[in-house]
Amino acid sequence: MGTSLQPTLYLTVNGEKREVPAPDVRATLLDTLRERLGLTGAKKGCDRGECGACTVHLDGRRVLSCLTLAVAAQDADVVTVEGLATDGELHAMQRAFLDHDAFQCGFCTPGQLMSAVACVREGRAGSPDEIREWMSGNLCRCAAYPQITAAIADVAERAAENESTPAESGGGRS
């Protein structure tokens, strides 16, 4: 391992303070989550910002963990797909992906879910066209796009119907 910036790197992931001893300053957030913290939900599809499989939330915004240096994420709140469910209860978006059959192999799914939750929260899930545009950063080799779009539209509709309960009310901190 290479250049250590400091003896230990501290990251806040899914609400928990996590330690990464002897960090490599060159490591991406994606590699650090997967290889140092055992959080293998975020996937490495392309490792160059093109596929969206590594999408996580940083301070509530969807970003690509393969283009984020772990050291640069020290002061931020990181939420991964592992942090979507609360107390064993699936997030509304996870439920909807199951209900709508929105995946086949599942490789892109963690990134799709993180992006989808943000998409609804950003208010960009008002129509299938709008969902397709605002989910265009997440590729699916199995082409589950119609089902993914339907799942997101479903969650967005239910969120809109129930004004008093925000979209992310299905559980989870994100």
Place this chain on the structure above:
Amino acid sequence: MKEFTYVKAPDMAAALTALRRPGAQLVAGGTELLNWLKDGIEAPDHLVDITGLPLTAVDVGPHGRLRVGALARMSDLAAHPEVARERPVLAQSLLLAASPQLRNMATIGGNLQQRTRCPYFRADTPLPCNKRTPGAGCAALQADDTAQHAIFGWTQECAATHPSDLAVALAALDATILISGPGGERRVPADAFHLTPEEAEPRRHTVLAPDELITGVEVPARPSARLSHYLKVRQRASYEFAVVSAAVALELTAGDTIGSVRIALGGVAHRPWRLTAAEEALRGTELADTDALRAAVAISFADARPLPGNGYKVELAQRAAVRALRAAARPEAPDVHRAGANGGPR
């Protein structure tokens, strides 16, 4: 990937000092730099993270002048209500670029400093490329693999285009890039910030010196900014760089007659390409007169120099310019924010 040190600059003075160290490189959103590190395009000794500097604000001045900090994220600038309402071309150029995740990370300064998408420049095993290694030759020109390359301002040494959509919109808005360096501050017009290989050796991408940084962008208040449009022609519906693009900002007199107009094209040169001669010729032209619009735009293409692979761009770019002119005059055109519609050729 070579080892490097990492420091987060606490203030501008510290950033400029850190940048003077040999082998130092700035990082902002990281969406370009991390790919360069992985592909060996850059191998800095020291990374200077500038995301802690107070350069994130988007301010509208008393007379409508817009000032954008270099560290504003693409998504934040696009979502700014004043920008969407008063300068549609700017919001559209941002929302039609990259993906929502990338726009949440990518900064305005980093966007301008992004580099060509020429596949030989981006190769993870080095190929002859004068931008990568001066004097190595140009694999794209040698192979006539030039479908994505320039039709203006290229040389036998390099025919790369610059991929920034934002830069094209800024050029049509007569914006200014604000730069700080050891010698103080300087201002550069948006359409003179990037360098073509006719203007400087291919190794140089922009006028920015290695010890300078972009602090922001200033967009003057102009009545024409409101009637403006960004048209991006892509090989797929979304999440793709432009084949060609056209940014137009326009003032109408007496109904549908063009008063003043500014047109900048993307995808045709290594900088936003202003159609200055066409802009002159378009004054007084009726928007409904398609033949007159075409003829005026064609004047700026008299000196186009298509390569063996990209003759199609000469026609496509002219059509994009004409269509963008029309769309700029109709601000009620499809709303990119909601539908993601491009209003482009279908």
